[in-house]
Amino acid sequence: MKEVLIRPELCMGCRSCEIACAVEHSESKNLFAAIMEKPTPQKRIYVEYVPEYNAAIPMTCRHCEDAPCTTVCPTKALKQDEITRVVTHSTDLCIGCWACSMVCNYGVIGRQKEARVAVKCNLCPGREIPACVEACPTNALVFLEVKKLSGVKRTEAALKLARGMQGKAL
């Protein structure tokens, strides 16, 4: 199954993903209209800036296997699809107890202020590629199977090595 995977070494902390995410989850799906919307559209991906390294790491729901948030949710507002492993959240059923937020190992369950319910990544249903991935200018976010990412990295490493060898040969 495809996941949103991060390559922190490529992230430059532009936060395009955050904006794209909020817009995608707005009524209008348009940046300028979304800003004015009530409730305020909210991002579900968080770019954490690390000043010591002048680096940034984007974080979003990992859609864990046997997801802790779905285990503790009393009203089953959080549900995991048995096949795709996607964890979805129903605002109607959410009672705002924040049990999910407490057990999430990645801290990626946020709060929708007006509706007082949880918000989290739902992998953009209806889209082939999640909005955050599509918006990433440096490919720090990729939508791939884990196996595939290893392949990509292998190719990159091989390319680097080949370039080095070429330099030597010259």
Added chain:
Amino acid sequence: MPTAVYCDLSRCIGCRACELACQRENKTSRISLEVVEGLAPVPVSCRQCETPLCTAPCPGGALRYENGRLEYDAEKCTGCGLCILACPFGAAVLKGGVIERCDFCPEKEIPVCVATCPTAALFCAEAESFGKNIRHRNVEKMKKILDPSIAAGREGRR
């Protein structure tokens, strides 16, 4: 603001100081801690839900969600105990005709359970702030692994 007494379970050592402090302050402990299988301590207290189910069956309006928080008015309480039956967490008890549930120790600056917690596992803050902490913690962990590549990547771009 969704503020309640929450627990960072990874820090809890199951010492029960919270229970004892609460009992001392409020006569009945409103937080209950058990260690599951002798290995995983979990304290349970009122989660101050934002769409609280306990208010649904309340006949006199004693329990209500107001000003962004769950309010309880003992004067209006009829002592029917229906709220207790509605709570999915079993976090309140009826005692002497009134509801015993976490009210953040109004006479104290911070709830006594939070103040006494030796490991600072219990905290009284917004739920989001905890998510933020976890993300920071993960960044710390990732830093160890990603350190060389990040540093290299940055250098190239500077």
Added chain:
Amino acid sequence: MEEKNLYPTICPYCSLGCGFFLEVKEGKVAGLSYMPGHPVNEGSLCPKGNASTEVLTHPDRLLHPLLKTENGWKEISWEEALSLAAAKMGSVLQEYGPDALAFLGSAKCSNEENYLFQKIARLLGTNNVDNCARLCHASTLTGLGKSLGAGAMTNPLSDLENSDCIFVVGSNFAENHPVISRWILRAKERGAFVIVADPRRTPSTWLSDLFLRLKPGTDIALLNGMMHVIVSEGLLDREFIRKRTRDFEGFERILSEYSPEAASAITGVPAGDIIKAAREYAKADAAAILYSMGITQHISGTDNVIACSDLALICGQVGKKGAGIFPLRGQNNVQGACDMGSLAEYFPGYGKVGDKEAAARLKKIWAAEKLSEKPGLTTAKMSEAARAGKLKALYLLGEDPVNSHPDSLNVRKALEKLDFLVVQDIFMTDTAEYADLILPAAAWAEKEGSFTSTERRVQWISRAIAPPGEAKADLDILLGFAEKLGLGLEYRDAGEVLAEISRVVPMYGGITKERLLQAYRVSWPCPETGHPGTPILHTERFNTPDGLARLIPVEYRSPAESPDPAYPFLLTTGRTGLHYNGGSMSKRSSFLLEKEPELFVEINPSDAQTMEIEEGNNIILETRRGSTQAKARLTERVSRGVLFMPFHFSGTNMLTGDALDREAGIPEFKVSACRVRRV
């Protein structure tokens, strides 16, 4: 509404010295409130601390001096009681000589009281004075004394925050000193690596990054194994070894036998984990060792302590921020009681008994003609001497040997054999039942005095309330007793005693009541008035004559008793989070008792299955010394073949043995061979 007065005080339970405020209303304790500004606990308190006020208001408190008569206990006046005590002790002294008397001090009493107590004993001509440090950290005194020159914690607890690696061995700090977890977690947040070595899976191991589950009593093999890795991989701090230590050459040789594989065979810890632990410890910028009774309460207790100190020394992890050796002691004033010389072989300030110079100095200050030059009886030896009829009279200051000493059946025999037993306590204890005379004492907040916590922090407790009934402060009782004996000890109050202490004990030189009242915490050594105190020891030189630490090679020895076909289980003992030692205080808290009401024994579920024992069954445990009954608790906390029992309830110490460490005289509470059957 009547205003509540807040009195700052120090928790009477463990040795961390956590601060809190007592709320006093109309002369009575109305509750407690937290002290966020205290440097040790930052306002937090463990459950025992929260329950501490129950001790002050408990109906079981002793209110009058009690004399044992044929018709039970009879209330008598203080005058009668003290005269009687002095007369009886005096007649024993006359008839059998000073060494037929013994004095057992209390690590729950203040420095001043312990000082006065041992002074009385020594002025009477005997060194038979000891305290319960003998049962928990005597081996720290001898072990660290030999290698570093000072048997005390090297750094303050809050300094753990600055550690990069914390190695905990033989300590279940999360249950026994819960507040330490706060500092360890803070270090972890900074990225510190935490290693816990323990036979049991405990709340402390939950906080660890690496858990070494060793067999009880094999600590030296583990530590030597780690040192082997450090030496063979060249992870030593050679400069530190060259400049600050001596005897490294001989030391290195002994490690060759402890390859990780060999250590693994003895300890049961995978060799890979030993290597990992050694690397993490040695490579850290600042690494701390925490140990407690899992190290000290063995027949090899002193050697265990030395092995810990060796590990720290070869890695240069002593005398700097975030590093050091942290012996976590038991009682709230166990450090102070030892500093005050409430020990059979040490004068106040650790002058050795028998050392002419130390004796001469003391004689001058005390204006005493003669002091005994013979080291006195340690607690275990006292019991032996009493059974042999050589010890006739015993003065117990807040001690409950029947519950806290090993092999309690023999202790009971010894107490029965005594001609005269005085017990000074706040509650009736199992030991007090044997007394001829009981003197009701004041609890901690009902008197004033200084207390020294495990991190050498001296703190002053002021009197917040009056003692109940006719109970009196221990200091007043002792002064009354000394007066009846005609010893001519005159002090107006605890402050005056402390003034004398500062002249006698060099490291308390600059500590006075006035100073403690102002900034009510100073870390010793504080040799003179203007000295700021010394939070970190050994920064420049060690406390040895040449200023160098000794690297002392130690060999693994198996415990006094090992499981065999007749007694197939290995029984180890310890504390639970909710009770405290003999339990005379904690078992009087309704809450603590409600949560942990009775003696239990932890047994691994697979062992239980083969013996058809189920959760909650009553089972009988037998050792070569006695048997007791306990509720079975099936848990993965203990591994197969190991049983664990808390020692708060009478029964546990009927099982433990009285095999002693050769140097420190500490009994091996932690290992006994045991068998189990269903009721």
Added chain:
Amino acid sequence: MNERIRLIIADEKKCIGCRACTSVCPEGIIHFSEEGGMRNIQFPGSCTLNCELCALNCPENAIMFLLREESNIEENIEGKLGGKLEGEKKAGENRVLLPDRIISLKLMPCRKCGATFATLKEIEKVRKAISEKVPLPSGGDFWMELCPGCRRGTFREKEAKTLLMTRKF
């Protein structure tokens, strides 16, 4: 104190057995007991106090008072409750004495521990109130079948499970 004796009339159909009346009664004359899987609430036939706290606090408005002297008492009772009350009418007097009245309600056993913890009617009322607030799917309010202690326990076990996933030692 008002000397008028008033009759307490509790409506069996409306009462859900919540015990609000027993806890507020200043005289403590409304009793309850639980046995054989039933909760029994025992109302005295009459009361001399002029407080009506029980009626005011009843979430179902199941309690009413009538003055004993009211002439059309039988019709009143019959009219309001839609049934006949077995009162005793003394000859020559237009007064009714009611015997103690016991309302018995079936209790719900906890699905986990088996101990009874609430009446079926209470549960039904709470379930309805919750479903009006949050559109739970059927069976979504599983906790309604558990006693408060077991709800704590169940939630605790779930949280513990998530904790043990990440706990190494």
